[in-house]
Amino acid sequence: SGPSALIQAEGQYFLVDMGNGTQVRLIEAGIAFHDIETMMFTHHHLDHNEEYLPISVLAWLQGRRHANLVGPPKTKALHDFLLSFYKKDLEYRARLTGSSLDGMFTNVEITELEGDNELKINGVRITATEVPHTAYTLAYRFDLGSSSIVISGDLSYSDDLVRLAQDADVLVMDSGGVIKEGRGPRRPPPVKMGEGFIRAHGTLQEVATMAAKANAKKMALTHFTPGEIDVEANLREMGKIYGGEIIFGEDLMEVTP
Incomplete structure (x- = not known):
């Protein structure tokens, strides 16, 4: 699989980078996506962040209502672009599952570090x-x-x-x-x-x-x-x-x- 590391500490998970194959490995490890509240990028190269959106969507649809997103400059721009591009699809999924927008469109704390x-x-x-x-x-x-x-x-x-x-x-x-x-x-x-x-x-x-x-x-x-x-x-x-x-x-x- 692509680059990804899951840190477990104090009863919580920190997912650092989300390369290709991360979703499958999380499932194989028995990790519930909605338990991953903090997601982090080391940098914005495709091989490190290509599964960010699918993992976020699954966590949200599974019930995650708050998320921390941490990364270098342009992390917010990436998140906002993906939400904008897939807005209708995500709104459809929210209606279909009765999900709140919290944890996906709202209640996402984004921290950019330099x-x-x-x-x-x-x-x-x-x-x-x-x-x-x-x-x-x-x-x-x-x-x-x-x-x-x-x-x-x-x-x-x-x-x-x-x-x-x-x-x-x-x-x-x-x-x-x-x-x-x-x-x-x-x-x-x-x-x-x-x-x-x-x-x-x-x-x-x-x-x-x-x-x-x-x-x-x-x-x-x-x-x-x-x-x-x-x-x-x-x-x-x-x-x-x-x-x-x-x-x-x-x-x-x-x-x-």
């Missing part, structure tokens, strides 16, 4: 910082009592991510540079953006270096491109830099702090 920011949602502290990517991207840290989880978003090397993830229990990391079977280490190519160039994803060494500098206890690698991963080769290379536990993420995998 740079370093902190917010609390129902007692859970969330910290955000910008990380380098080809679209404006946020990494998020969730502090849950004595535990902490960081979602990196897509990124190349970032000292800001290192700072955000300091001493985190779990660092969920973009893995654009992993080694595939029969291949050597991959270096994601730079992309011209405006007046300069930027790499959309970090190298294997950069990923390991960020985790090591952050002193993260566990690093869960996600967002793999197609192809078989050479687990031994990756562990060998990253182990030269990072001494924590390395997890190769899979659909429906649960990682505890």
Whole structure:
């Protein structure tokens, strides 16, 4: 499936990114959509937000009457555009099911974040910082009592991510540079953006270096491109830099702090 992570804390869910396949995986995991009150974007690329509307609609029709939506700039514009475009369809569904407009057209709290920011949602502290990517991207840290989880978003090397993830229990990391079977280490190519160039994803060494500098206890690698991963080769290379536990993420995998 596409990029998506579900954080469970204090009896609530935080759904971060909603790539292709997220709906099916939530159903397979036995998660009731209406229990997901907070939905978050790291950035606005299609592979990260393409199932936002279908999941929101299902949650609403199942009875969710309040929602929190958090993301980078243009999050509100995306939400408003989708509601406007599908207005007649959604109004029809509301009449058909007797649903209130709350939780879809109204009673949706939208928070757009830039740079370093902190917010609390129902007692859970969330910290955000910008990380380098080809679209404006946020990494998020969730502090849950004595535990902490960081979602990196897509990124190349970032000292800001290192700072955000300091001493985190779990660092969920973009893995654009992993080694595939029969291949050597991959270096994601730079992309011209405006007046300069930027790499959309970090190298294997950069990923390991960020985790090591952050002193993260566990690093869960996600967002793999197609192809078989050479687990031994990756562990060998990253182990030269990072001494924590390395997890190769899979659909429906649960990682505890």
